[in-house]
Amino acid sequence: MVLFSLVMGKLRQFFRLAAQRQRQGHRSVLVQVAQAAFLLLVRQHGPMFYQMAGFWRKSIPLRDMMAHLNAREYSRRVASLNPSMYRMQSENKLSEKALLTLLGFPVPRFVGHFHAMHGRAASGEPLRTPQDLVAMIKQEDLRRLCFKPLEECGGEGFTPVDVVFDGGVCHFRGLGETETVTVDEFIGRWTEPLGAVIEEYFEQHPVLSALNPSSVNTCRIWVARSENQPAQTLFGYLRIGRGGSTIDNRDGGGLAAPVDSETGVLDSAVDSVETREIYQQHPDHGAAIKNVQLPYWAEAKALSEACLAAFPRLRFAGLDIAIGAEGPVIIEMNVSPAREGATFVDIPSGRVIPR
Structure with missing residues (x-):
């Protein structure tokens, strides 16, 4: 029924x-x-x-x-390109961050892995208690942080906070919010059993911020490589958050604006759900979207291609790339990006994903 x-x-x-x-x-x-x-x-x-x-x-x-590949075909194609035993390199944010950092890729600054039993800061100090976290914040003079579950998708659990000291006591305040909580209260509410990856909040380029300032608006760039061939960009689109939202993806109601692969110029955005409403301007605050020129687009593509090549045995991925004043950085790599992404740019997935 x-x-x-x-x-x-x-x-x-x-x-x-x-x-x-x-x-x-x-x-x-x-x-x-x-x-x-x-x-x-x-x-x-x-x-x-x-x-x-x-x-x-x-x-x-x-x-x-x-x-366009159907759901079953897409899953099989991805499985043939990315063997399951190698996917965990990227599906765990801590191991992914470690590999990217080791190889010198530009990424948001890693602060530490908070966990009650085996948490560790980037400095090597323990990061297991709220007191450890406050000590690290003071030592590194941190002002804005991001907390991420080690294994998640769709932005679930992503929590950016401002660091606020009130009467000498460290508090966190969610971006765009007025209420503050103590670090003890914040940690008490964090229920992820694997703890949290903590990064310094990435400040995006003014062009990207103008599209929606409350979220870091990232390029989703599909890249793939045939056997013994260099990686190539298949297509890309910019994910734009809704007004007041701190995440930019479709699970948070975000928009998707196709990017011209040659020029880096944006087309009109779609709402990335069944309604497929089309927006030349942001529906919440009127910021122009269509014909906006993305900065560092060529560098973002090259970075995505190099990133895929760094992961052994993986031949297909969707890279989430943020762009700052000094260039692009890797937010994360998705070894099975949502197949619907190909529909946002009107490129049939079956024609571009290699076998």
């Missing part, structure tokens, strides 16, 4: 969106239904994937719709 209700709800949403697109001058409801049914039967693309990918646009030919 629950499954039936879920299916019916999705169908009602599909028809509501199809009617809306028809009113906007796109494909008729009848054509959308026929195409969605065909793709479901032949390619196992669900009707909501049809809407999210914007297949209702008359400019998208059926051959391009067919060329």
